[in-house]
Amino acid sequence: MSLRVTIASLTLRHPIMLASGILGTTPSMLIKAYKSGASAVVTKSLTINPRNGNPNPVIVELRYGLLNAIGLANPGVENYLAECLEVKDDLSRIPIVFSIAGTKIEEYVEIARLISERGLGRALELNLSCPHVQETRLFTEDPKLAAQVVKSVCDVTSLPVFVKVGLSTNLIDVVNAVVKHGASAITAINSVRAMVIDINAKKPVLSSVYGGLSGPAIKPIALRVIYELYENFSIPLIGVGGITKWQDVVEFLMAGASAVQVGTAVYKRGFRVFKELVRGLQRYMEKEGLKDVRDLVGLAH
Amino acid sequence: MARYYFKGIITSKKKESENVFSHTIFFEDNKILRKMKPGRFVMIWLPGCDEFPLSPLFYDITSSTMRLTFKIVGLGTKALASMNPGQAIFVRGPYGNGFAIPPITGLSREKPLLIVGGGVGIAPLLPLIHVITKNSLDLHVVCGFRSILDTFFVDEIYRFVGENLTITTDDGSMGIKGTAVNAVRELLKRKHFSYAFACGPEPMLFKLHKMLSYKGIPHQMLLERYVKCALGVCGSCVIDGFRLCKEGPVFDNTVLKRLSEFGCFKRLPSGIKEPIVDS
């Protein structure tokens, strides 16, 4: 039985990756996630300068997921790369996808250039969709801007460029634009702009009021987006949003994703979630008499 | 009803020393107290201000109260210290693993145990002292302060362990002049401890860890890192491959010796690695 999947030039041992922003602010955790069973790991979105993120509170636990407004806290690309170089030998054996966020096109380009020069990553993922950082949200709303970012980044790197999109009304136009300008894959979706109010404190909980909703609450939405993108484009898709059980993985593959990313489920189940999902997927394939996981991709269309 | 935090009302307030305050908090809903154990921590939310971790030094289901002792270091703790009885704070948790007690199976009641606290790090050790002495084990406590002005809980701990309490101050204004580490070094010459627990500034913990490891005394230490989510997803509190908020904040000697960052590096809120300086 083969679980191997390929996304652009990236070949993965199975389709289940670690999503961006989940414990990915330190290389040590990326190594641990890979060793625990993720097929590839995505870093926290890196910015040109270090960011403290939003003041606490930055997270709310919900029955059906999480609401977070970490605010792209990260050490900045140079510090991050320096730390990666300290564990270069371990990292070089792992498919790492570097996630990039910026406020201007030039920032995306500069970060992409720095990462490509160091030769540590296997792909780039442009975060055009952080739901609570105003500057990055603009990119996902405007197809022209999105196309420009992707084109400019592709000019300075030979790594495959994934584009991470969120829930936006003109999603098809944005994806159309980035596909035309060199994107190698689409990652969908980012967390969804949302909020909660504590009725005893009589205040929004998050210091930034708005945050991003993730986890089971957004799964049907993410699944719909993947299904819709598969109908409209032939580019590889990476599904993310609320994947907690192996059945969710199968659903996303059938909707048209070639691979999936897992985020929020790590908080309930820890890194063992990767092995659990892979085992479930394998058993399902056995039961259904499937020899190649790629046969599941888009099966529901 | 959507409830994200437990609402607690401050029922009493005490100034413990120059910069250290205690609040007793009453909860209408005592669910948050049921999962407490020594070394676990809660997140304190002061709406419109900040949210930060504290380890309660006392918690009791019957009276539905918790006591927090904290040092003023910045805006959040300053705001908390300025609050008065009757005012509300919002609390989530508890989080983390806490101390494992008894630490070793078949622990003989006569075998001496050691607890070492530095500064406000003594607070999270109080429930541990309470539990251990309840089982009447031979317990020695060493507390280190900068000066007599910074001391607190001395009487409380004395009530539990009597003459087995050693106080040190850097300037000699109370107890033995020197650091808690020096006092422990002397104590180890005279007594063989079967297990040790500690909490305090990391340079102190690191020196203790080296000393205890050399003597072959197993131990657990409560560490601090910048906590954002407390749920194990954001990565802010990571030490090497361990999440302080999930796998910690208490680590035992087998884990401590594998941590390359222990005693050397902490992380800023951005995740930048910063050297720990011994002040």
Ligand SMILES: Cc1cc2nc3c(=O)[nH]c(=O)nc-3n(C[C@H](O)[C@H](O)[C@H](O)COP(=O)(O)OP(=O)(O)OC[C@H]3O[C@@H](n4cnc5c(N)ncnc54)[C@H](O)[C@@H]3O)c2cc1C
């Ligand atoms: C598990 C754990 C248990 C703790 N228990 C106690 C306790 O019982 N009593 C006590 O006095 N202190 C305790 N602390 C330390 C306490 O959390 C910090 O002193 C407090 O957060 C400072 O907040 P501030 O807003 O006043 O400071 P700020 O002005 O925000 O920052 C000053 C310094 O405080 C620390 N700090 C600030 N916010 C956080 C945060 N969210 N997480 C971790 N560190 C932070 C950092 O070192 C920072 O540089 C504990 C810390 C941890 C991680």
Ligand SMILES: Cc1cc2nc3c(=O)[nH]c(=O)nc-3n(C[C@H](O)[C@H](O)[C@H](O)COP(=O)(O)O)c2cc1C
């Ligand atoms: C705490 C947290 C931090 C996140 N940070 C990032 C980030 O830096 N960049 C990014 O592209 N997505 C980030 N995300 C979004 C996730 O990568 C993912 O798209 C989203 O959570 C949906 O997947 P899930 O339901 O499996 O968590 C973050 C999510 C969470 C919960």
Ligand code: FES
């Ligand atoms: S604070 Fe521990 S992972 Fe977020």
